[in-house]
Amino acid sequence: MRAQYTNKTTLIALVARKHSKVLIFFLSSILVGAALLRFWNLGGLGLNGDESIYAAQALILSGDTELSKYFVLISRGVSNFLLNQAIQSIFYTVAGFSEFSTRFLSAALSVGTCALVFFLGRDMYNKWTGLISALLLSINTYSVALGRIGYLDSTMVFFFTLSILMLYKWIKTGDPKWSYILAATSAAAILTKVPSMILIPIIMTTLLVVSRGFRPINVRTLTIFVLIFFAGLVPAFVQLAMNFDTYLSFSGAAGSRIINVPITFYFEKLLEYSGPFFIASAFFGILISFVRRTKADLLCIVWLVIAVVYIQLI
Numbered sequence: 001m002r003a004q005y006t007n008k009t010t011l012i013a014l015v016a017r018k019h020s021k022v023l024i025f026f027l028s029s030i031l032v033g034a035a036l037l038r039f040w041n042l043g044g045l046g047l048n049g050d051e052s053i054y055a056a057q058a059l060i061l062s063g064d065t066e067l068s069k070y071f072v073l074i075s076r077g078v079s080n081f082l083l084n085q086a087i088q089s090i091f092y093t094v095a096g097f098s099e100f101s102t103r104f105l106s107a108a109l110s111v112g113t114c115a116l117v118f119f120l121g122r123d124m125y126n127k128w129t130g131l132i133s134a135l136l137l138s139i140n141t142y143s144v145a146l147g148r149i150g151y152l153d154s155t156m157v158f159f160f161t162l163s164i165l166m167l168y169k170w171i172k173t174g175d176p177k178w179s180y181i182l183a184a185t186s187a188a189a190i191l192t193k194v195p196s197m198i199l200i201p202i203i204m205t206t207l208l209v210v211s212r213g214f215r216p217i218n219v220r221t222l223t224i225f226v227l228i229f230f231a232g233l234v235p236a237f238v239q240l241a242m243n244f245d246t247y248l249s250f251s252g253a254a255g256s257r258i259i260n261v262p263i264t265f266y267f268e269k270l271l272e273y274s275g276p277f278f279i280a281s282a283f284f285g286i287l288i289s290f291v292r293r294t295k296a297d298l299l300c301i302v303w304l305v306i307a308v309v310y311i312q313l314i
Helices: 002-039 049-061 083-095 099-124 127-139 141-147 153-173 176-192 194-210 219-232 234-242 244-255 265-274 276-292 295-313
Strands: none
Touching: 002 099, 002 127, 002 141, 049 083, 049 099, 083 099, 083 153, 083 176, 099 127, 099 141, 099 153, 099 295, 127 141, 141 153, 141 265, 153 176, 153 194, 176 194, 176 219, 176 234, 194 295, 219 234, 234 244, 265 276, 276 295
16 A cells, blocks of 8 residues: 555656646747747847937946936826836946847846736646636737837836735735745836836725635735835825925826827727737636636636726826
8 A cells, every 4th residue: 555655746846747748848939939029130220209309318327427417307297207217327337328228128127027917827727728818918919019129018017016026925825934035126116117107006995895704814914015116106206395396396297198099099909909809818817717717716806807997097
């Protein structure tokens, strides 16, 4: 009996090891493909207008005082708080300024987001869901396009996705460490680009409504979470205090602009950049979630609804 048990245990271990190797192979292949799409001829074109602004701000942060005569370390309309540019400045210090080094951060974090999507899909569902999700994101035209330009979006999406992953791990396991990482990554996402504040209603809704059935969240953990979150936003508070009049002026100018677009604007953009296959895949995924209504499905639906409402309101 002992010999049979030992043989069975050994067989299970061998099968698990084989599956693990297959999983690593597929994930590695997806990430290599994602990297090729994003890094191929990355510095082949000159910088566009917004790329030049972000690059100049990063160069100032890296020590280029000459550019401070022409650019300010303040975002128009309070859209960001220079975290992306601060990280970018490190690349300039190490590798110097070029089109490639300007876009390297976006490309690298865009590939990193594909890996995060795998882990999120694996933890919420299973490894094959994670692999398919990573594959679809790796070849998504919109994701590839944003990963090939030196904008703030890839950095924001990376921290945003990491925050969602930490949120799920927190409510699933109840382990406080995930909440502390969530607080830091959420602050980082907001410092990168202010629209990431949508994380606040997502987190609150998840904790107040959707987390029923998961492990309860204690007051001490929640208190530390809030403290870490606001500590992470200190750079934003400092920038606002030091440049309050300028921010007020920029915000007023941005608020006076009239945006006259149809209600279907964002859907049309998704269709244009991602294509009908991705729209159809998303539609069927949402439909299946409504039918199955597992805890993970419920979370995805709530997050999606909050995101759609937020996007339409702004």
